[in-house]
Amino acid sequence: MKITFPHLGNVYFAAKALFDELGIEYVVPPLSNKEALEIGTLYSPEEICLPFKIMIGNYIKSIENGADTIIITGSCGPCRFGEYCELQMNILKKLNKNVDFIVMDVPSDIGIKEIFNRVGKISSNSSKSKKEKIKALVKALKIINMIDEIEADAHYIAGYEKNSGDSKRLLNKCKRDAINSKSADEMINILSEYKRKINFIEIDKERKPLKIAIIGEIYTIIEPFSNLYIEDKLMDYGVSSKRTLSPSWWVKNTALSPLKINSLDIKKASKRYLSLCIGGHARECVGEAVIAKNEGFDGAIQIFPMGCMPEIVSKAILPTVSKDLNIPIMSLIVDEMTGEAGYITRIEAFIDLLERRRKSVLFRS
């Protein structure tokens, strides 16, 4: 068995460490790029959302590199993501790709027995003891938390750094070093080192950078290729950005959801505007917009793939939030376009708008 998985932000760090520890063969697909998108659009249903297409591209590249088993998360929620696994299995079958799918889902949807059955399918390929397997999982969780934290720090510090580009440079180097590690322990050491280093970036505390919250559909805000690297761009502009949704957030949220104590702050914040889960992360999107205002952010950017049902609903709610709370919110819809000119125009104009609202006109070129 040679396992692969679709990209979702920093997940590949944790996955690499986990399979390294378990001694299971795996293929990390090349980072999502135009080629993945091209392959994906060729084989996917035309109307399906962008994440589906990029994921298909990831699979095909991995299969070319010998992968025969695909792990993805499932969902029985009301958004199209719930159909991804079935449709994707179907597509790969039609392409004569002989691969197994292992779909991980929450116990409330598929039952605890089925979960053990599916986890067993993976872990039976490992010769390690039960204790070692649990240790491996703990390490992987630690890694995803660490890398997400480092990334979040870098995005935030970018607004305060004295030498522009410091935090971006450090973040990029951190990722390069971490992915070249040979074991989970080595990766944890590297990440700890960078977690320390990021605190040494020279910052100017007097600066009052613009602060923008990134909200919207989880895949398109986490997977940088799909949103044309918006967070990198904001770092270049010297804007502090914050994104609540991340793989580590998802793990925590999913783990706490059976007890209904997940993301209480978001639920509370969104209550006035959207009190129900309507699928995807629409409620989170609205809640985060409210929280962004409360935390003193200057604005929020909502990103979602074209045709995303939950986010269309939140897009319709956000203008009211924006008006009530006096916080500018811009919606960006991503699809197959990789031409960035129009996209950059919108981001720059939004930054201009926020700056002028502060009545301090800065000229950036």
Place this chain on the structure above:
Amino acid sequence: MYYLGVDVGSVSTDIVLLDKSLNVVEELYLKTKGRPIQVIQESFKILKSKYDDKQITASGVTGSGRNIASFLIGADAVKNEITAHAVAALNIDKEVSTIIEIGGQDSKIIILRDGIVIDFAMNTVCAAGTGSFLDRQAERLEIPIEEFGDYALRAKSTVRIAGRCAVFAESDMIHKQQLGYKQEDIIKGLCEALVRNYLNNVAKGKEIIQKVFFQGGVAANKGMKAAFENALGFEVCVPAHYNMMGAIGAAILASEAVKKDEGTKFRGFNIAQSNIIASSFECDGCPNRCEVIKLEENGIIIGCFGDRCGKHSGKIAV
């Protein structure tokens, strides 16, 4: 003493020269035709015969081709179209509260209050209702685009055209024309469909209050202006240099920028004679596989852009 403003748009490239008191003294409107570099060179050739490099004290660029243009001409201000349009409109009238701007590929709404942009929106994934679509329809009907609006004004009644998607709008138009509806009525229907689409899509949830400026190339279309006035129920104002507003804004922003910096970065009109070659290649340094654009002037690289890490453009973090 002139301020140069260049707006490299998808359909047209507009160039203006403003005098010290920000009045337009020269305007050039050329079709971009997908060749932004050559068009800038062409226009500089025209300007060179009338003006001297030293007379240009600031230069600003905007439009979707602003990146390439800034390397080429040496710009003091490189700004997005939204800010540029807002600045230009405010320069004419401080009271403007809404700007409807429809260009070749984009349509935008800019909401201003007390002279500050407080909100804006642009068309998202669909280009229906923009200038290039109107261009294409005019071409198909063999009506000069300049007269397109007059046709709409001559219409006695309206034919309903589906305006949500350019492709479907075109089919709808063809179907109705085959049924024998009058051309004028169909064109009026098209204008109304585009306005409906604009108000329901780009301007969704935005409060449009007077004074409204209608600018961008499409503002030349009287049929569109009438359709907007009809839908909004009040007057829509088309400024004198409606199709130059981006360039005017860029020139004004440049004039402000040179006040802070020392001197202009303007490289002179001589680039009109230079041999400029833009080439692109796919960088294989990492899986991002950026399409990098390289700009060479007489064999010397004057700029690289399009790479995400800065390996080629060399400006930011690697």
